[in-house]
Amino acid sequence: MATGSRYVPIQISQMQALLEHDMGFQRADESTSWEAIWSRQVATKGGRTFPYTVKVYSSVDLRTNVSRDSGEDAIRLVLKDDVTGYAVKAAEKRVFRTKSALVNLRERARELFQEVVAGPHCPKCGALMKARRGGPGNHWFLGCSHYNPDKSWHCTGTRRVSELSVDQKVAFGIPTDTTS
């Protein structure tokens, strides 16, 4: 392992300074946790609120107020869907506790906020979309991530692939020559 990637302990005060004072996070429910957890709902500058929360599992032990040095442990960032209660698995990120951990943590958190704000969003409910195929010709389309007929939050919103930029098609794993 290179010198620059050695484990560096992180104090709870450093987490507070970054997450609470700089980035507007608040402490989350830690009643069943050994570690300090912060969360912040995603909102744009214009005041529009999206039903998503970024949660930071800090690896800071609540008994010692310093990060626990246990091998491969990392700081984990999870994007939680506030409507379904599920984590958006594809969006999970890890930050290793090296010298640049706090800089990297800020960066990864910003990426998650940006991912939600950038969309594209469901025209019906505002949730994030997923790439799907179906219908006659098995064509590509975007379907609402809240599509689940068994749930009260079920949503059937769709968008056409032709609304996407080339970069967005790549991000969704849709062939860039798709025009439907």
Ligand SMILES: [Zn+2]
């Ligand atoms: Zn929807």
